[in-house]
Amino acid sequence: MSVRRDEPALNVAAPAAPYNEMLTPEGQVRPHYAALDARLSTLSFEELAERQRTQERFFLLQGITFTVYGADSSTERIIPSDILPRIIPAAEWARIEAGLTQRLRALNMFLADIYSEQQILMDGVVPRELVLNAPSYRREMQNLYVPHKSYANVCGSDLIRQPNGEFAVLEDNLRVPSGVSYMLANREASRRVFPGTFRGAGVRSVDRYPDLLLTTLKGMAADWRPNPQVVVLTPGVYNSAYYEHAYLARLMGVPLVEGRDLVVHDNMVYMRTTTGLRRIDVIYRRVDDDFIDPLTFRRDSALGAAGLFNAYRAGNVVICNAPGTGVADDKAVYAYVPEMIKYYLGEDAILPNIETFLCREPAQLSHVLANLDKLVVKAVGASGGYGMLVGPHSTKAQQAEFADALKADPANYIAQPTIQLSTAPCLIDHAVEPRHVDLRPFILCGEKIVVTPGALTRVALRKGSLVVNSSQGGGSKDTWVLSETKGDKA
Amino acid sequence: MMLARVADSLYWIGRYVERAEHMCRLSDVMLNATLDRSEAASQVARIALAAVGDPDVAKAKNPYDAARALALDRGDDGSIYSSIALARENARQVRDQLTTETWERLNLIYLRMSDPEARRSFEDGSQLFLHDTIADLHLFKGAGDATMSHGEGWSFLLLGVYLERAQLIGSLLEVVFGEGRKRKPISDHFALTSVLRMGCALEPYLRAHTADMQPRLILKFLMLDEDFPRSIRFCTQEIESHLSAIIRHAGMAGSVGPDRLAGRLRARMQYADMDEVEAQGPSAFLKTVLDECATIHRSLYDAFVAYPLEDRLPA
Numbered sequence: 001m002s003v004r005r006d007e008p009a010l011n012v013a014a015p016a017a018p019y020n021e022m023l024t025p026e027g028q029v030r031p032h033y034a035a036l037d038a039r040l041s042t043l044s045f046e047e048l049a050e051r052q053r054t055q056e057r058f059f060l061l062q063g064i065t066f067t068v069y070g071a072d073s074s075t076e077r078i079i080p081s082d083i084l085p086r087i088i089p090a091a092e093w094a095r096i097e098a099g100l101t102q103r104l105r106a107l108n109m110f111l112a113d114i115y116s117e118q119q120i121l122m123d124g125v126v127p128r129e130l131v132l133n134a135p136s137y138r139r140e141m142q143n144l145y146v147p148h149k150s151y152a153n154v155c156g157s158d159l160i161r162q163p164n165g166e167f168a169v170l171e172d173n174l175r176v177p178s179g180v181s182y183m184l185a186n187r188e189a190s191r192r193v194f195p196g197t198f199r200g201a202g203v204r205s206v207d208r209y210p211d212l213l214l215t216t217l218k219g220m221a222a223d224w225r226p227n228p229q230v231v232v233l234t235p236g237v238y239n240s241a242y243y244e245h246a247y248l249a250r251l252m253g254v255p256l257v258e259g260r261d262l263v264v265h266d267n268m269v270y271m272r273t274t275t276g277l278r279r280i281d282v283i284y285r286r287v288d289d290d291f292i293d294p295l296t297f298r299r300d301s302a303l304g305a306a307g308l309f310n311a312y313r314a315g316n317v318v319i320c321n322a323p324g325t326g327v328a329d330d331k332a333v334y335a336y337v338p339e340m341i342k343y344y345l346g347e348d349a350i351l352p353n354i355e356t357f358l359c360r361e362p363a364q365l366s367h368v369l370a371n372l373d374k375l376v377v378k379a380v381g382a383s384g385g386y387g388m389l390v391g392p393h394s395t396k397a398q399q400a401e402f403a404d405a406l407k408a409d410p411a412n413y414i415a416q417p418t419i420q421l422s423t424a425p426c427l428i429d430h431a432v433e434p435r436h437v438d439l440r441p442f443i444l445c446g447e448k449i450v451v452t453p454g455a456l457t458r459v460a461l462r463k464g465s466l467v468v469n470s471s472q473g474g475g476s477k478d479t480w481v482l483s484e485t486k487g488d489k490a
Numbered sequence: 491m492m493l494a495r496v497a498d499s500l501y502w503i504g505r506y507v508e509r510a511e512h513m514c515r516l517s518d519v520m521l522n523a524t525l526d527r528s529e530a531a532s533q534v535a536r537i538a539l540a541a542v543g544d545p546d547v548a549k550a551k552n553p554y555d556a557a558r559a560l561a562l563d564r565g566d567d568g569s570i571y572s573s574i575a576l577a578r579e580n581a582r583q584v585r586d587q588l589t590t591e592t593w594e595r596l597n598l599i600y601l602r603m604s605d606p607e608a609r610r611s612f613e614d615g616s617q618l619f620l621h622d623t624i625a626d627l628h629l630f631k632g633a634g635d636a637t638m639s640h641g642e643g644w645s646f647l648l649l650g651v652y653l654e655r656a657q658l659i660g661s662l663l664e665v666v667f668g669e670g671r672k673r674k675p676i677s678d679h680f681a682l683t684s685v686l687r688m689g690c691a692l693e694p695y696l697r698a699h700t701a702d703m704q705p706r707l708i709l710k711f712l713m714l715d716e717d718f719p720r721s722i723r724f725c726t727q728e729i730e731s732h733l734s735a736i737i738r739h740a741g742m743a744g745s746v747g748p749d750r751l752a753g754r755l756r757a758r759m760q761y762a763d764m765d766e767v768e769a770q771g772p773s774a775f776l777k778t779v780l781d782e783c784a785t786i787h788r789s790l791y792d793a794f795v796a797y798p799l800e801d802r803l804p805a
Contacts, residue, residue, distance in 0.1 A: 063585065
């Protein structure tokens with residue numbers, strides 16, 4: 001970690017050194033990285049740079065881009081994709097998989113509970129007002145039938161590896177998590193870049209994701225609809241994740257619809273086709289709750305379909321993920337997930353949480369205010385790396401600004417210690433250097449829970465930065481989950 | 491079965507790529523012709539500019555600038571750049587309907603046209619630039635032909651291609667042979683050859699009629715030839731067959747609409763008599779053809795895209 005010398009505020013105790021994914025503290029290459037390391041030593045930086053360019057070209061040609069809107073023109077950029085894979089040995093993955101499965105089971109039980117009996121609130125395990133006052137809590141979902149009680153069908157959890165080498169959950173994304181197309185595209189690219197190493201490593205396949213997603217979605221349809229029509233609902237081509245929506249629709253072989261294609265009549269949802277109206281059974285929606293139905297949620301939304309929610313309530317269509325799942329990935333509710341796991345499953349959480357201070361509690365607020373220079377403060381409702389203060393990287397002025405905001409509306413904030421995300425080798429300006437990474441695996445939950453053996457590894461490409469969001473200078477890389485145990489001795 | 495919006499986009503992809511190709515060819519022929527400084531050369535430049543719909547004859551004095559603007563002007567909806575950008579934008583909106591092979595071709599053309607270096611590569615070799623763009627557009631159509639299912643979506647795309655082509659060739663013929671304009675008839679061999687090049691018809695024409703350049707034969711060839719893929723007659727055959735394929739897919743056989751119009755237009759071309767056409771003047775005939783193309787376009791929308799919902803709601 002580099003410390004900027006122009007900021008006296010950074011005079012804090014040096015945090016523990018980050019976990020290095022490739023090297024042991026003694027500088028030895030970890031066994032599961034040995035093959036890649038050997039391959040790298042045979043390539044010149046020029047050859048590596050050439051591969052990096054090939055990969056960028058692949059992304060550009062495929063149109064895996066996001067649009068940056070300028071004053072008079074818009075340009076398309078690719079999300080930087082690093083060619084060096086991040087490698088996870090089988091035993092570590094087994095633990096992650098078990099932890100994610102356990103966690104999503106508990107979160108779906110929590111959602112089923114708070115949208116029906118609210119037993120967990122009555123037992124005082126999670127504070128009632130925390131849940132019921134959260135903006136993401138949808139009263140409209142109360143007592144509504146959800147097949148298999150699977151509210152969150154697609155989940156993309158953010159994991160980080162702490163300095164002690166243990167993975168912990170930073171965030172559960174249960175609304176419309178994105179990034180899975182990058183997992184698949186990075187994989188397609190890295191097979192071309194390191195074919196030999198890839199073949200020899202025994203990397204587990206992620207290719208079945210679209211097919212598993214389709215199975216999950218079909219499993220949500222009513223039993224009496226034997227051949228359910230599934231669609232992907234996108235906000236449209238101007239959405240930054242549009243590529244992903246089109247990609248998933250194409251690989252599942254189902255229509256990609258926009259709100260303007262939908263018609264609700266007699267509580268049934270139809271799409272306008274060239275041959276007239278065709279009924280829809282399951283909507284994999286990539287539109288936020290607020291926008292899916294102007295009659296029920298935001299009135300000014302043109303992205304959804306009027307009457308959609310009533311059709312859902314009538315059981316004539318299934319919306320995946322269910323509206324209102326956001327209450328379970330609320331940044332304050334997050335703090336209670338280990339208790340939920342204990343409460344619903346009688347188990348200890350396999351993947352720990354990051355220590356979280358809830359500013360709504362006066363004692364915790366004063367602790368946070370006294371340590372603004374050391375903590376990461378996040379607004380409960382914000383995402384994407386916005387509305388966030390990274391204490392050790394902030395100025396006095398920014399801290400003062402956050403202190404005022406915290407005092408004005410403490411319930412809107414949480415704080416966590418600044419975690420040294422682990423580092424993985426990345427190709428930066430013709431040299432291999434460590435950069436901070438996180439891990440976003442994707443979990444599907446319909447009739448049963450399936451964890452895809454792979455993930456999106458997000459990279460903070462700026463040296464020293466801990467922010468991996470693509471909107472804030474982050475990139476991504478392929479993640480190899482190994483099927484063999486030969487790398488597990490480390 | 492496909493989304494109405496998707497059918498609409500595929501149709502427009504077809505129209506825009508065809509338009510871009512035609513504009514490239516007109517520019518290319520114009521630039522090539524005006525390498526000579528002859529009266530025939532400036533006649534060719536005037537024809538090309540009139541055929542792309544630019545009323546400003548003064549531009550014919552500087553064909554290079556006109557061609558560059560036509561190729562790369564981002565502010566002009568009629569430029570080649572705009573057609574490619576719109577085709578690609580439509581493709582992006584139905585990305586899930588195109589195969590990766592087809593998409594890549596179109597995206598590649600777009601990336602080259604929108605590259606900041608595009609202007610320089612045009613200036614380095616304008617004819618090479620146009621030639622490559624045409625070749626890539628052929629690759630796009632070829633990739634689609636070879637990799638996409640030849641179902642409903644493909645038929646919508648080709649409907650766009652052939653309707654656009656029929657209208658573009660019709661407009662070109664009106665400029666060259668129409669009697670509405672006060673221009674002396676074209677008789678120069680070089681100018682006539684250039685007209686054939688604008689329709690990509692030179693070599694097929696030579697095989698059919700030898701190097702005997704006769705305005706009447708050229709008009710007949712571009713209008714009524716049965717086998718040449720850029721003749722209006724050929725286009726109307728394709729329009730009819732793709733429409734009937736769509737109607738077959740839709741299970742809407744028997745309900746009259748665009749197919750009746752397309753059949754009538756095809757018959758009009760198939761049984762046209764060149765003497766009659768000349769007797770009433772080519773302009774009148776071409777006007778009927780262009781009007782009927784526009785009517786087919788509207789009735790396509792009424793039948794498949796923008797139909798009234800009340801008619802289609804389940805009882």
